[in-house]
Amino acid sequence: MSDATLDMPVGGTAQRAGNEPLVAADGTPLKQKLAQTTRRMKLRALMLTMPLVLFVLIAFVAPIGDMLFRSLYNPTGSNVVPAFAEAIQQWDGQDLPSEETVKIFVEDLAKARRSREIGRTVGNLATRLNYELPGYRSLVTKTARRAARITEGPYKEALFAIDKRWEERIVWTTLQRITKDYTLAFYLAATDRKYDADGSIVQADELYRIYVPILWKTIWVSALITALCFIIAYPVSYLLSTLPLRISNLLMILVLLPFWTSLLVRTSAWIAMLQTEGVVNNIFVYLGIITDESRIQMIYNLQGTIIAMVHILLPFMILPLYSVMKTIPPSYMRAARSMGASGTYAFMRVYFPQTVPGIAAGTLLVFILAIGYYITPALVGGNDGLLISNLIADHIKKTLNWSLGAALGTILLVVVLVFYWLYNKLVGVDNLKFG
């Protein structure tokens, strides 16, 4: 712009000279005015999303935050033996704690035994200790029963008399650790690790290493299910996208039909199909493929989990694939063919690359759903078909070790986020097309 135009009154009201900012008709700077007007619009838009935002905050963000918190925060120790919890922190971890500290411990135990308050009973402490030192539950309960009778020192000797294990240093270092409110112990447990007597992190005993193997198994089973879904869904989606609308709509209903049936019903149907006295085995026997004695175990194991989950998750693969394929006009393939490409070549170079956004969306969707799937493995998984989410549910519902459940849940969340991040690196999330 030349100076001449700069000096020209714009519309007679707003003027601009030199470097002064543009002003609106009422004299406020234009930028500010614009911000004012757009702020009102933004506020309105925000109001519209308020119900959703609230819902997400209450039903999603808060529970996840709570889960993260629980996995790190466990006040059982300090609840049951509060005075001891403070005293033991002075101990340097050498030899055994002082006579004074042990006295406080005995008194706290005696007090706790009389307590009937949920979360503050001796049993709670015993369980908590047992998480870290399997088999040491009885040590606490037994001692607590007799604690009231110990009225004078030496307290250490009194404890040794009750149980020899009080002479082990690891009992006291563990007590020192679990009476702190914040702990990494549950993450260690969730990754098959533990503290040794000196407080350094070591692998758990062979027998107790279950979570990492199950996590790996969950990941590869989910990957396998995703791959199977892809192999089945790709040709079906292609067919759906090329057939005349009338027929493809009909087939689409068949694809969507599972969505209209309860998940429980579908999973039960697989039980009816696959059990040893089930439809599939009966047919095999009838056809003479197998004998009546050698019926195949197809359910209540990993195989059953995979079959049922592939079936249940299939629509999540078909729908994004279909919606992407639907937008690819047949003229691309025709153009490639007219230029001399064979059918396979044209497919690999022209059609397939264009379906990548659908593949990416479908595989991500199925994988993430599969990795956290609970109900189907629980119903048809038997023992070896259990996945990580079943263990989480166990800890939440049966063993009531919520902290460990939360730690496992958090690890699962992190795994999913890592996969999502990897995906974003490889495919680019903007390239995903869900529908």
Add this chain to the structure above:
Amino acid sequence: MNKSASQSQARDDAFVRFENVQKSYDGEVLVVKDLNVDIAEGEFLTMLGPSGSGKTTSLMMLAGFEPATHGEIYLAGESINNVPPNKRGIGMVFQNYALFPHMTVAENLAFPLKVRRMGRADIEERVQRALDMVELPQMGGRRPAQLSGGQQQRVAVARALVFEPKLVLMDEPLGALDKQLREQMQYEIKHIHENLGVTVVYVTHDQTEALTMSDRVAVFEDGVIQQLSAPDELYERPQNSFVAQFIGENNKFDGTVSAISNDSCTVELNGGGTVQAARVGDLVGQGDRTTLSLRPERVEIAPKNGALPNVLTGEIIELIYLGDHIRTRMRVAGNEEFIVKVPNSADHVPLAEGAKVNVGWKTEDCRALDPL
């Protein structure tokens, strides 16, 4: 252009030949009925016709994407009914261009060359030449989505030509462009055709496009070629009423043939009056109903007495000033849509709405065609 050469092409050395080709998609309706066309090498042949008349279907049969239900298609003397599309060596331009969105322009152009396993250097050189040809030398690195419609169109043309096919098919390649760009592209495609000497089969439903670009035009209607001739022939000597109506503007009168002679006939108009009209083959005989066809620019307003054999009186209903000519709508022999284009010359007769004037024309300009 050597129209006479292409018209007199002997059947035997036709480059492309449709022989009694029929096509039905559903087994109930014939979408293409008994198609017989010979196309000479180097010819620019356009298939023109209303929507659904079977143009694309005919093109797809030639390209090999749809099998002919009946009949034979020959390319360079060989039947290609059983040759798959990738073995036919036919270039194709689609209406939506069908440029591969996940490849750059250069990769798009290289595609047919890569399929043919050409050397890298060779491919690069040809791609660059093709880009130069369509005047987009710098655009090789872009994605199709980053090009304007007209540029995409050019790339599509370049891609269909880059592997030097003998035959190129274009299905409404300019359909998505605005008028100005269309006209420019028409010129450019025509230019490329002349330079390369490639045979082009072109589909459009824009008659101006067909007339300006083609050596010959095949007018399709309902799966049948109504007329196949050079543009001037098509416009000036339509063989039937459909063609006369479809191509250009046309005044029509319904009437009955009262007498016939060698190359003309006398027609009693339904709206009153008698005129002499040219006969078209044996299309109409004595006593038959007929529809007369007369181009607006062949009508003379207020002709001198006795100068023209056919003179009727009409009433001016509407005048539209168009600069170079005045479009005059009149009521003549009961026809209220009778259009005359009066050139805006210095001495043209003064016109006024409501005025009565004589209109006249030569016998050979008025053709007696089949009744509509």
